[in-house]
Amino acid sequence: MAVSAEIPVVVRVQRADFDAAAETAALTARNRQIGAIVTFTGLCRDEGGSLAALELEHYPGMAEAEIRRICEAAVERFSLQGIAAIHRFGRMEPGENIVLVIAAAPHRHAAFDGASFVMDYLKTSAPFWKKEHRADGSESGWVDAKDADDRAREKWQR
Amino acid sequence: MAVSAEIPVVVRVQRADFDAAAETAALTARNRQIGAIVTFTGLCRDEGGSLAALELEHYPGMAEAEIRRICEAAVERFSLQGIAAIHRFGRMEPGENIVLVIAAAPHRHAAFDGASFVMDYLKTSAPFWKKEHRADGSESGWVDAKDADDRAREKWQR
Amino acid sequence: MTRLVYFAWVRERIGREEEELELPGHVKTAADLLKHLKTLGEEYEVALEHENVIRVAIDQEHVEHGESIEGAREIALFPPMTGG
Amino acid sequence: MTRLVYFAWVRERIGREEEELELPGHVKTAADLLKHLKTLGEEYEVALEHENVIRVAIDQEHVEHGESIEGAREIALFPPMTGG
Numbered sequence: 001m002a003v004s005a006e007i008p009v010v011v012r013v014q015r016a017d018f019d020a021a022a023e024t025a026a027l028t029a030r031n032r033q034i035g036a037i038v039t040f041t042g043l044c045r046d047e048g049g050s051l052a053a054l055e056l057e058h059y060p061g062m063a064e065a066e067i068r069r070i071c072e073a074a075v076e077r078f079s080l081q082g083i084a085a086i087h088r089f090g091r092m093e094p095g096e097n098i099v100l101v102i103a104a105a106p107h108r109h110a111a112f113d114g115a116s117f118v119m120d121y122l123k124t125s126a127p128f129w130k131k132e133h134r135a136d137g138s139e140s141g142w143v144d145a146k147d148a149d150d151r152a153r154e155k156w157q158r
Numbered sequence: 159m160a161v162s163a164e165i166p167v168v169v170r171v172q173r174a175d176f177d178a179a180a181e182t183a184a185l186t187a188r189n190r191q192i193g194a195i196v197t198f199t200g201l202c203r204d205e206g207g208s209l210a211a212l213e214l215e216h217y218p219g220m221a222e223a224e225i226r227r228i229c230e231a232a233v234e235r236f237s238l239q240g241i242a243a244i245h246r247f248g249r250m251e252p253g254e255n256i257v258l259v260i261a262a263a264p265h266r267h268a269a270f271d272g273a274s275f276v277m278d279y280l281k282t283s284a285p286f287w288k289k290e291h292r293a294d295g296s297e298s299g300w301v302d303a304k305d306a307d308d309r310a311r312e313k314w315q316r
Numbered sequence: 317m318t319r320l321v322y323f324a325w326v327r328e329r330i331g332r333e334e335e336e337l338e339l340p341g342h343v344k345t346a347a348d349l350l351k352h353l354k355t356l357g358e359e360y361e362v363a364l365e366h367e368n369v370i371r372v373a374i375d376q377e378h379v380e381h382g383e384s385i386e387g388a389r390e391i392a393l394f395p396p397m398t399g400g
Numbered sequence: 401m402t403r404l405v406y407f408a409w410v411r412e413r414i415g416r417e418e419e420e421l422e423l424p425g426h427v428k429t430a431a432d433l434l435k436h437l438k439t440l441g442e443e444y445e446v447a448l449e450h451e452n453v454i455r456v457a458i459d460q461e462h463v464e465h466g467e468s469i470e471g472a473r474e475i476a477l478f479p480p481m482t483g484g
């Protein structure tokens with residue numbers, strides 16, 4: 001058994017797009033204990049054509065630190081064999097990637113739970129804020145936080 | 159809103175490996191309603207070095223039909239915007255891919271549930287059987303079905 | 317004639333992948349079929365010994381043992397599935 | 401001097417990204433800080449009007465409003481997060 005210190009935890013906050021396949025390969029190559037990999041990709045929707053772009057603001061330094069805390073908690077709780085979380089900032093148009101989470105584990109439920117846990121905490125705890133730019137040029141606005149996201153996180157605290 | 163008939167459902171049973179990135183791109187390109195993509199990849203573990211290879215037998219025709227029934231149920235239940243399930247057969251060595259599921263949806267919980275549902279049903283209902291070939295050359299044997307897999311499926315029936 | 321197909325250890329124990337059989341008139345359900353096959357030889361007795369674990373599909377759809385096999389073109393017998 | 405940083409609509413309403421402030425001795429907690437800032441001008445009053453929704457981080461870790469700010473090098477104020 002690998003000890004926790006040997007489990008890869010990859011955290012990045014970047015303007016550039018990411019390559020899910022390359023990140024998955026880098027995280028999981030050569031570990032023959034991995035039987036399940038779950039990847040989550042979050043994308044910018046067009047909201048029925050009303051959205052021109054999202055602008056993602058973040059708190060440099062804290063964003064990375066908070067995502068790392070969440071990822072390390074996930075490794076511990078679900079005995080993951082690897083975790084990666086990459087979050088973009090800046091301007092994103094519909095169809096563009098926003099966030100990538102990869103969880104690897106011996107069995108599928110741990111991998112699903114690990115990726116889902118990281119997303120639920122990331123949504124409510126990682127210091128990122130979305131501003132919407134509307135397609136019709138009307139005033140843009142900050143996205144409101146959702147109660148449903150708080151409830152999704154609280155589910156893990158029961 | 160796209161109607162159900164327009165939602166892509168990709169099902170394949172094949173000897174060859176698959177390319178998760180290419181399958182994801184093909185499934186989700188140009189649909190700007192998709193905000194979340196969850197992919198599950200199942201791999202052959204080495205079971206602590208004891209396993210040389212798995213041999214996957216399947217029931218041609220029924221395997222595809224059963225996976226398609228599961229995928230269509232997932233699209234309906236979780237309002238998915240796309241689903242793909244590709245299952246390999248034949249001989250696989252540790253580290254090799256066995257199965258790929260991709261679920262796309264407007265929001266993350268539907269995508270996570272869709273992929274997880276398909277895997278839980280696929281495990282217990284799709285006609286595939288695994289035979290283990292041991293690294294020490296000792297007698298190979300058929301993998302036993304797990305009660306835990308039945309319970310995982312039953313969770314969706316409550 | 318009804319086409320029977322076998323998979324995994326059911327196939328290995330019976331010793332063939334498929335066969336065509338003329339079934340007697342009293343064989344009406346999947347359970348009747350399992351009982352009938354066990355009269356055909358030791359290989360069937362061994363393969364189908366624990367009837368309750370044997371899964372049955374009629375024309376490529378899962379059925380319970382109580383299901384009628386009337387009109388079935390292809391009946392498959394196999395152990396619990398272990399894919400994924 | 402304590403470094404304050406602001407994000408999203410808190411930043412927009414206050415009209416700056418960061419500043420260094422000398423805090424009076426009676427400002428001991430994050431809640432005290434919010435009350436103090438609201439005495440510094442209308443832009444702070446507007447930005448921090450609904451105190452309960454303002455999130456606070458001390459040296460890049462989330463804290464409750466009751467938390468002491470003693471020894472803090474950097475205090476961040478921002479709205480509920482909407483990443484992911």
